[in-house]
Amino acid sequence: MVPLLLVAVVGCGLGPDASEGVVPFEPAPARLHRLTDAQLRNAYVSLTGVAWTGALPDDYVLYGYAAVGSAEATLSPVELEEVEAAAWGVAQAAIPDAATATAFMGCSPGQRVDPITTSLETDPCLRGFVAGLGRRAWRRPLAGSEVDELAELWRSVAGSLSSDPTMPTQAVLALLLQSPDFLYRVELGEDDPDAPGRRRLDGFELASRLAFLLTDGPPDDGLLLAAEDGSLLEDAVLRHHAERLLATDAAREALSRFFDETLNLAELDLVQKDAETFPEWTPTLKEAMREEIHLIVEQLVLDEDQPLDALFTTNLAYVNDELGAIYGLTMTGSELQPVVLPERAARGGILGRAAFLTIESNATFNSPTHRGKYVRSRLLCQDIPAPPPGIPTLDAQGSEGTLRQRLEQHMEDPSCNGCHRLMDPIGFGFEHFNPVGRWVDRDSGYPIDATGELDGQKFDGAVELGEAIAGHEALPGCVARNFYRHAVGALEGESEEGAIEALTEEFLEGDLRLRSLILGLVLSEGFWTIDSPADGACEVEGEARPCATDCGSGVEFCRGGVWTGCNAPAPAAEVCDGADQDCDGTADEEVLRACEGPGGPGVQECLSAQWQVCR
């Protein structure tokens, strides 16, 4: 962790390198994704109508997104207890008594069957209930053995306690909600018939990935049916469901959350401001700052479908009395109202709103470095590499002048300015806004200089900076990259750069509208393919899977934990016979042999199965 100003860096570069697509596409590794807090709560409601308000495991945010962290997160003992308590809490709230239990099951086990020939486990009422609820809870059909296991639980609880169906029914629901198939998105994939050796998500896995991405909730019946009959694997059907989901309220919330994460809004809960210097910093002001961003994003992006770069130039704000005071506006009441900021506000787009300015600053003074760093790394995807180890930090002695002037003194140090010249000049554009986002004319009594430069584009103040960001050529690709990373739930690998480029193209062709980004992504192979669980490693002895070489396809087997014995025809060295042994599309290329010619020993070449003149 490095404070602003103070780390010497050697060789500051901007990455990542734009791949020219020479690395063939390979999808992200297959991983379990633990459902996020929002996804779990939505899933409880979706399945039972019960809104769980108790504790749940914290989301693990990695590379900016909980979706990425969810592929690493597990359940520690404390977290398991939270999940178990939630499962029982939901089950007890959903099924408080015998009457509800019977209604929940939709039938009474034991009725309408021959009690002599039908055991409780084979009771069609019980099995039907378990299979139906299980399919919705686990987002896929249950295997017979899984239905057996759940029916057996119902029976044993009913047998050991009483004939009252409340407890057994609660137990089945509580079990379903603690199962790994509920708590994680399981993505094992299936072989892609169109591309041997590649794996794609199966219909149910795709339905889950789509639903959780667009709504932070489980797939509904329509999606499950499309998964079941295989139609979801067709582009047109997938597109139809994506568009259908995008129109829901849940999608508004889920997409709003994506923007929250991209704008680091969660840091509002961690940032601390000195109470004496900023008495206006209250919990209600904080909430107003947060809610303002939601409302701006929802209006511009979700309702008005504006291009995403408009976020950086808009003069739309949402203010109440507290937040309005920060912006120099007199508002009444605590409800946030939309306003068009006057020109004198000089704030520019969303980065000129209090939330960003507050987050990216310190408790008592600004941080142009943090503000500039955010723009570089999160909006332009230009990362600044870690400093070499063992570099001592500099003593930040207070000196005369504005913060900018003091920072500029440090930037004269060649061991610091390599990276700081990439960040600070951007942050200076926001210097008129203090650590709670209020306009100030002066800093320590000196006039503020808010001029700067962004990769050749000069600006003065937040409005022009917003325009420079909106027009920056790296912005579309970076937005696409962020969304790709969030949607796939993994840090993008080098082999996915081509997919991200293609997505950026679609995004540009769609005039930077969110829809084009979402639909472009959902229909791209980056979204519905996965790598094998482990390269080369396999689990089930004797299991077979398709394999391929340049010369054709075949089958390989799992032996001793590794995939071996691919029986596809193997490429061989070319022979002068007119056939394409190495399967590269041409026959007899570069086949040479020694010969004895009229002028002595030489070499002859093969062409179309004929040996040529000996040279």
Add this chain to the structure above:
Amino acid sequence: MKPLSRRAMLRGLLGGGAVGVGLPLLELMLSPNGEAHADGSELPTRFGVWFWGNGVKTDRWIPLTTGSNWVPNENMAGIADLVPYLSVISGCEIKTATHPHHSGMTGMLTGAPYYQVGTTRDTIISTFAYPSVDQDAASWFAGATPFRSVEIGITRFRGTDEGTTFEHLSHNGPNLPNPSEYDPGALYRRLFGVSSDARVDLVRQSVLDVVGDQVGRLQKRLGATDRQRLEQHLDSIRQLEQRLGSELGACEVPATEPTAFADVNGQEQIEPQNDVMSELCALALACDLTRAFSVQWSTAGSGVIVWQVGATDGAHSNSHFEASPQPVVNASVTFTMNQLGTFLRRLRDTPEGGGNLLDRCSILCTTELTDGLSHANTDFPIMIAGLGGGRLRGGYHYRSGSAENTSKAVLTALRGAGCDYGSYGHDGGYVTDVIGSVLS
């Protein structure tokens, strides 16, 4: 009179119901000299970690004298009464230091380098490569108590993007953190909440049993990393199952559940939080609910604002910005040492057997670097609190003259609790020796 065991007393009280209560040790349960259980088994010892972030100013922290009855320096003047229970180990060095904060955190708590997950901004993302030392103790004591370990957090600042190393103290392995509990009410409920219906607990166990089978089946179909994640999931299931199946549950504690402390005038209520959490921890130990615990008073690189001493910015920020001699940084360290004092006094003032809880603890008290400004990892500040049931002599300041491996101090703390591991750490942090002077 026939001596009682804790469980026997319970069964008698509740007429054989399936609900259990873990009780503080009563005199009746002790051997006549009060130094063992009446049935001859030893009284338990506990291992703990008490951690604060951002280091110290060594010229005001390191004790003024070495050897027995060390004289506190400025930072610890307020806890002079605890010197008999405290040993200081100074002059040691983290041998695996490569990156500020990250190396010190993992170097102390795992005796090893960190595991780098990636990079962010101008720094790295890391996690622990191995289980943390509190889990080493938890493994040693496994099965003896309803809770394998308890993790407590005091100040709420948490890093956001440098990986689990900056967010959590206790880990079971890479990216397998045991999050600390920051809400006193939630901690109270977890430790002392009793289920109202024993039948429900039986069904809960059955359900957990089936879930465990399901997780096991899924595990077989996954790659190595996911298998490890699910192994942790299984472990967590087993721990809860074990607790449900044991007859120890709630403890006889004050009936009122504590509530979380909201900020007052934007200021974090650190002292009341520390008071309550210290009390809950003491109760958990006294009731033998766990023998391995950790208190993360502040995280590595913490941004906690110690407003009580006039700080207006986070501790990490101050450590880099405040002009020499850094009076606010120093005052914050003194404040933190006093917070440690509050915690230790709570243990000292809890009677147990013929003595007190602190007599039977060995608590590693440390931070993730020596000095926040310089990011140094030499002359590392380390203490061991408690007498470890007689294994620790207390009141001794050992100062290494040869920059010994800090892992020796950690291994010493483990041994002090009776966790007789032969070694601690890995790679450059691996040791088999201890600091003999602080052991009895």
